[in-house]
Amino acid sequence: MSRIPEPEVHVRGQQTPGGVERPTLRASAAAFTSLMALAATGLVAGPAVGATAGPCALPRTAAHHSLGLDTWNGSYPQPTRTLDAVMIFLSFPDSTPLVGPADLTADHFPGTSDFFRRASYGRFTLRAHPQREWIAMPRPSTAYDIKRDWDAGRRTAYLHDAIDAANEKVDFARFDIVYLVADPDAPGVDSDATKVVNLDHPIEVDDTEIKRVVTVFERHPPDRNVLAHETGHVFDLPDLYHRPTDGKGDWDTHVGDWDVMGSQFGLAPDLFGWHKWKLGWLERKQVACVQKPGGRLLSLEPLSAPPVAGGTLGIRLAVVRTGPGTALAIEARGATGNDEDTCTEGVLIYRVRNEAASGDGPIEVVDAHPRTEACWDRSVFPPLADAPLGVGETFTVPGEGTRVEVADRTRAGVWTVKVTVPARRA
Template sequence: MFALRLAILAGLTCLLAACRGLAEPGPSAGLQDTQACRPQRQQPLGLGFPIAADRLPAIGPLHAAVLFADFEDAPAERSPAEALAIVSPGAEEFFAELSGGRLQVQLHPQLIWLRLSQPQAHYAAGLTSFEAHLDFLQEAVDLADAAVDFSQMDLVLVLTNPDATGIPYGPAFTGFADHGIQADGVTIANGITSGSDLLHWGHLWLNHEMGHSLGLPDLYAYPGAAAAEADQFAFTGEFSLMGNIFGQAPELTAIERWMLGWLEDEQVLCLSNPGQWEITLTALEQQDAQTKAIMLPLADGQMLVIEARRPLGYDWRLQQPGALVYLVDTHRDSGYGPLRVLAPEGKLPGQAALQAGESLQYEGVSVQVLESGAEFDRLWVSFGLPD
């Protein structure tokens, strides 16, 4: 599967012998320019560079109008403030923490319930239609327009009555600069509506959907993807809330953070020429200026990424920490495996992180974990060398 050749080594014979002479590279130690590790995005909502122009910048203030909508067949019994508390301040704090303060999400709630004109089923039926979902958002905006200045808003969030069961889920609307929500002389290309699953997911639902507004794809398997037949989360297991919102490690991966500008180029080691290296990565969850990811470009828009994951921050429930290795494929669309964790034979993606004494090989790349600490992994990586 994925032409994968993976092997666990019970004892690494080169741990300190054959690997001892390798230099520990720093960000400026003659490694290739990071441009080689910026594959061009091939899908409207996929991995790669640059993020689509209609998606929101992930650095600086992000202003979101928050509207509250209910239905004649499901009038709200909670107050708007109670509904808002399901997502705020948790969603804002999540993005502030992961971005290192680079993204400041500011929610602007209009704390009244807006009564939509149709029953729940009408809006639920349109969630998979671009135009019908736009109409849903536009109706709520039109009802609120007299009281809200939308000209300063980057995004519209419509929180529907969370106790209304007729709308089972809440997706993101990813429109365009010339085809989106109209209000106060501007077009707002990004919107989100909630459903009853808000009570299940909590604020991480909003972080996931806003991830789409920022340009990130779904990493779980859509029903049409082959992997979905076995496991909806077969691609990424426990990692990244763009896959499994309730996974043990919901923090975004290194490639997602780099796309958003939340990792500096100096924190990424791009290995595009054959060689062998001994490299130390500090935990991705830890905010510091150290090296966070190793990236190795492969053929046809693919790239191998290595990062260190630890039970820190929002990943505090991670049961098997270690070096996470995954394949980025820019040709795969959202929901069809643009990111696939490489798990050693006999392990599930949720158990994929390599620990000290373990290794794997993939398409000429060999990764061995020499040492694991509470907040780091020391690795030996070889690429493109003869067997």
């Protein structure tokens, strides 16, 4: 089984076999398209982040990495500007490094920066500042007992030793993010221990407070997209995978391949549209809030597609509020950008809960084809690999009554979708 990222620490139609409907009669794509401009005008939500985020924006709660997005948690850096990250390479007296800092840097950059540039539509730059030399740790690697479920005392000793050792050569006040990269071949290093550590008591150094660090213990070469996943936590994004309580079972039952915060190995690892809304990469005019009962028409641009000429974006996310702390999100996923290796293309539906903490299922993909699977040779969770709806398919979300019909896909890749909200949502 693929290694799972370490969780961060605080300190009427005919039924197809899959369950979707292919209506015997449906409005033509042309009919949908002719009404699109009118429909989209009334479906726009409020600003991406802030007190006036609109009726479809769930409020932020006390849950760790809450997916409420009416306000931003100021203890985290918001990735709407250039952020500077220092990479510090740590060696140990019980091992001579077999690879150099330059090789380890290339394992993660520019790949991680490129991931976020594409995900943010060019609105965020992650600028790495790798150190060129090893920083010697005062104790052997085995002394820290590095492992997935790490003893808090030894983890704290590791962090303080690393910061103290690097302080002579690194001005921490210059950086927004700190990556501590351990010699991957040291005998006490365990790649399963890669994580973000949030510090209840920040480390004060260089007249600044370090509130969290990313501890990197990856092999060389590392797991795919692992640093993008961990950096997502630095921006207040939750783990979306499910960790079995008994250590058995599948980790990817909640979102499968569909977001890097679920699995860094996913075939379509771009961040969900809801995440992009929370981070400030989707603005008011790019989120359609479907409120009133009845059918609404909209054009969904593929989530991962770059902006068209001039840097403009159309609607990338549709949201139906289903309760005080819950919503349905609808977005189009296509083989472009971070999703270029996707197993299937189509319109994806997922549930969002603002009171679910990181790792407790804040997002769950709705499987529009529950009786079929796809891409057994590549997918991290084949049952969800074919979750999206294709052209001509209609699906009613169980327990919600919201109906999603995919009418057409234009040559430009835009999906024509009808979302029908039941009267009880009024």
